[in-house]
Amino acid sequence: MADLIIRNGTIVDGTGAPGRTGDVEITDGVITAVGDVDGSATREIDAEGAVVTPGFIDIHTHFDGQVTWDPIVAPSSLHGVTTIAMGNCGVGFAPAAPDRHDWLISLLEGVEDIPGAALAEGLTWDWETFPQYLDALESKPHTVDVSAHIPHAALRTYVMGQRGADHLEAPSEGELAEMARQVKEAMAAGAMGFATSRTEIHRTSTGENIGTLSASETELLTIAHALREADAGVVQLISDLYQTPDDEVAQRELDLLEAFTRVSGRPLSFTMQQAYHSPERWRFQMDWVDRMVAQGLDVKAQVASRPIGVLLGLQATANPFAFCASYGELAFVDPADKLATLRDPERKRRILEEHATIAATLEPGIVQQIMCGFDVIFRLSDPVDYELDKDWSIAAEAAAAGVAAESMVYDLLLERDGTQLLYLPLFNFAHGNFDDIHDMITSPNTLFGLSDAGAHCGAICDASMTTSSLTVWSRDRTRGDRIPIEQIVHGHTLRNARHMGWLDRGVLAPGYLADLNVIDLASLACHPPTIIHDLPAGGRRLMQTAEGYRATVKAGAVTFEHGEHSGELPGALLRGTRPAPA
Ligand SMILES: [Zn+2]
Numbered sequence: 001m002a003d004l005i006i007r008n009g010t011i012v013d014g015t016g017a018p019g020r021t022g023d024v025e026i027t028d029g030v031i032t033a034v035g036d037v038d039g040s041a042t043r044e045i046d047a048e049g050a051v052v053t054p055g056f057i058d059i060h061t062h063f064d065g066q067v068t069w070d071p072i073v074a075p076s077s078l079h080g081v082t083t084i085a086m087g088n089c090g091v092g093f094a095p096a097a098p099d100r101h102d103w104l105i106s107l108l109e110g111v112e113d114i115p116g117a118a119l120a121e122g123l124t125w126d127w128e129t130f131p132q133y134l135d136a137l138e139s140k141p142h143t144v145d146v147s148a149h150i151p152h153a154a155l156r157t158y159v160m161g162q163r164g165a166d167h168l169e170a171p172s173e174g175e176l177a178e179m180a181r182q183v184k185e186a187m188a189a190g191a192m193g194f195a196t197s198r199t200e201i202h203r204t205s206t207g208e209n210i211g212t213l214s215a216s217e218t219e220l221l222t223i224a225h226a227l228r229e230a231d232a233g234v235v236q237l238i239s240d241l242y243q244t245p246d247d248e249v250a251q252r253e254l255d256l257l258e259a260f261t262r263v264s265g266r267p268l269s270f271t272m273q274q275a276y277h278s279p280e281r282w283r284f285q286m287d288w289v290d291r292m293v294a295q296g297l298d299v300k301a302q303v304a305s306r307p308i309g310v311l312l313g314l315q316a317t318a319n320p321f322a323f324c325a326s327y328g329e330l331a332f333v334d335p336a337d338k339l340a341t342l343r344d345p346e347r348k349r350r351i352l353e354e355h356a357t358i359a360a361t362l363e364p365g366i367v368q369q370i371m372c373g374f375d376v377i378f379r380l381s382d383p384v385d386y387e388l389d390k391d392w393s394i395a396a397e398a399a400a401a402g403v404a405a406e407s408m409v410y411d412l413l414l415e416r417d418g419t420q421l422l423y424l425p426l427f428n429f430a431h432g433n434f435d436d437i438h439d440m441i442t443s444p445n446t447l448f449g450l451s452d453a454g455a456h457c458g459a460i461c462d463a464s465m466t467t468s469s470l471t472v473w474s475r476d477r478t479r480g481d482r483i484p485i486e487q488i489v490h491g492h493t494l495r496n497a498r499h500m501g502w503l504d505r506g507v508l509a510p511g512y513l514a515d516l517n518v519i520d521l522a523s524l525a526c527h528p529p530t531i532i533h534d535l536p537a538g539g540r541r542l543m544q545t546a547e548g549y550r551a552t553v554k555a556g557a558v559t560f561e562h563g564e565h566s567g568e569l570p571g572a573l574l575r576g577t578r579p580a581p582a
Contacts, residue, residue: 002027002041003556006518009047013508014054014493016486024052026514029556029570030581034508045551045558047518051485054493054506055082055515055554056466059269059447060236060302062112062455064092067137067146069122069536071569075463075544076453077143078563079526082515082554083497083505083574084453087149089238089271090196090212093123094133094150095158095182101125103165103204107153110205111197112455113317118539130155130182131189134573141569143559145515147500149236150186152196152212152223155179165204167213176219180226187227190575192500193234193266194223198253200240201366217256224264232576234500235264236302238271241285242427243278250281254288261297267499269447272301272440273308276373277364279430282440289445300499302449303440305469305491306386307425310370310459311542312377312409314342314418315531317458320371320409324354339418352406369426374398374405376432378423379412383525383547386468387477388425390432421529434472435480441473441491442483447499448491457541461529464544466492471524485521501577511581514556517549524548 004026011034012019023037058076064086067073076084086092091111093104101123109116127133130150137146157164159178160171171179183194202210227233237257244250261268274282285301292299312319315335321327326347330338341347355371362368369376375395378388390396394412398405413420428437440446453463469492474485497506505513529544545563552560557570 002032002039004043004045004514004553004558005037005039005041006045006047006052006516009050009052009518011052011508012486012489014490014506016490019051019486024508024516026553026556029514031508031510031512031514033510045518047550049520049522050550051519051521052508053080053489053517053519054508055517055552056080056492057083057496057500057502057506058451058453058463058466059085059496059500060088060449060451061086061453062088062091062114063146063453064148065108065114065119065123066454067142068124068140071140071142072565073142073144075461076451077552077560078544078549079464079467079546080517080519080549080552081144081466082552082571083145083147083502085147085149085192085500086454087151087192088195088236089202090152090210091202092148092151092154094127094130095154096125096128097158098128100157103157104154106205107210110207111202111210112452113459114455114457115535115537115539116205117537118535120537122536130186130191134189134191134575138573142571143554143565143569144571145554145574146571147192147574149193149195150183150191152194152215153210155182156211156215158182165208165211167209167211167215170216171219176222179219180222183223183226184230187230187232187576190573191233192574192576193236194227195236196220198237198239202238217259220256220260221263224260227264227266233266235260235266235268236270242271242273242281243275244281245278247284250284254285257299258292258297261292261299267298267300269300269302269449269499271450272303272446273427273450274430274436275427276369276430282436286440286443286445293445299445301440301446303437303446304428304450304462305437305441305448305465306462306472307388307428307437308450308460309462310424310426311421311461311529312370312413312424313421313531314339314413315540316421317456318370319413320406321351321355323358323371324351326350326354335418339414342414342418348410352410355406366426370424373424374409376425376429377409380421380423380528382528384468384528385476386472386526387434387479388429389479394422419531421531433479434477438480438483442487447496457535457539458531461542461544464526464546467524467526467546470519470521471526475521475524502574503580504578514553516553518551520548520550
């Protein structure tokens with residue numbers, strides 16, 4: 001008798017093949033039959049009217065700290081994700097010298113907006129080297145399978161000490177050899193790959209550039225060579241490519257990525273997003289990716305299936321008034337008193353006046369967008385309609401009401417006792433529609449990524465991108481072409497699995513790992529994110545729940561039913577790649 005049979009669902013199997021009605025039979029954590037299944041099972045799940053998909057694979061998360069204390073791995077696990085990769089963008093907590101814990105915490109607090117106090121209390125630090133970190137993870141069960149890249153920023157400071165934190169410092173020959181040795185050691189222990197950051201945006205909590213920002217060709221190619229020798233792992237990185245205005249500068253960076261790929265012989269992916277002030281820049285990168293692929297290189301751009309959304313609020317990391325002196329001086333005031341003070345009309349007048357003064361001096365960029373982008377700041381409905389339309393922006397609403405947008409945003413942020421969140425698409429919305437995202441995610445040379453789940457705890461909650469991919473692109477879109485559900489599911493499953501070399505998952509077929517979702521497509525929805533304080537030391541994070549996941553199954557065990565955790569923790573550490581079923 002089988003362990004589990006999922007009956008009468010529409011099977012969207014991850015390959016991109018057309019959905020078909022049928023059953024999925026599971027025994028010992030593996031799919032044993034798909035189609036018309038006769039026999040019986042210990043348990044059956046009725047999937048009538050639902051879509052059955054492989055479990056989603058999120059290759060771009062920052063749960064590196066959270067997984068050491070939290071088995072649930074929400075919000076991702078609430079959105080159909082059954083496998084995650086961490087250590088992205090070159091940041092993480094291993095290797096870590098015992099005297100560098102505070103520095104690594106400040107790095108993750110700065111780069112990824114993960115509360116330092118939560119990390120300080122939550123991290124157990126029962127590791128020093130990267131292999132020891134993997135061993136520590138292996139001892140902790142989760143709802144999802146967990147894997148990690150070795151992060152360049154941690155590696156660099158582990159080998160170079162304080163100098164490694166300074167991007168202007170170059171490693172000595174001995175240090176280069178040691179970095180190469182540790183990369184090979186990490187790959188042998190089961191690291192998923194190597195990740196690095198080359199963006200000005202990534203800074204420690206004290207504002208310093210990340211140590212890997214301008215790592216030289218010599219340093220990077222030494223690591224590339226180590227990956228070739230290891231004959232394992234993927235390469236993941238973020239750079240300022242998406243906003244570099246100068247073609248020559250951008251091309252030099254791309255040449256470096258090409259050299260890295262040729263020397264390492266490993267698959268490479270990098271962040272591709274669209275900034276407001278350089279809306280066509282991503283096409284320059286996409287053209288390069290297409291050329292590299294035509295030459296036989298395994299290069300892909302990681303893209304988001306919706307805008308990267310910043311949530312603005314009084315309790316959030318960002319809001320348009322955060323840089324105003326009359327607002328900033330309330331930073332350490334008790335929340336209730338702060339709210340009362342902000343409600344004072346005289347205080348509001350002063351803050352808006354300061355806002356106008358600062359706004360007049362701002363250059364185009366992220367800060368300007370957050371402070372003044374009222375034409376792309378939105379209220380969030382419940383469920384959230386992620387296909388945004390400028391017609392319902394705050395600026396449009398304010399114009400219709402005959403009030404200043406600044407004033408309207410100020411008042412809105414005071415609502416719900418100061419917990420109201422507003423949504424600002426920070427990337428991928430430069431033309432005020434989703435047409436560019438459509439082009440990004442339908443390219444054969446991109447990967448669905450960039451959720452940054454586990455990071456930006458007070459600013460971004462895009463872990464739900466798996467859910468909104470299905471609702472926006474396959475079901476709801478009205479302002480442009482939709483994308484067949486088979487293609488969207490393929491992007492979140494088999495395509496990512498193949499890139500990472502996890503050939504045992506991402507497909508609903510006999511022999512594959514029994515990771516899957518039973519989804520009520522008609523009721524599938526994201527509720528708006530809220531701020532909760534459940535991290536260690538009462539740390540703050542954004543949480544977002546979903547509707548419509550009838551069940552999520554991990555390695556044959558039902559982990560979630562209707563959004564509730566079953567108590568099962570079948571997820572394990574994923575070391576290296578996995579062969580395809582025989
Ligand atoms: Zn990242």
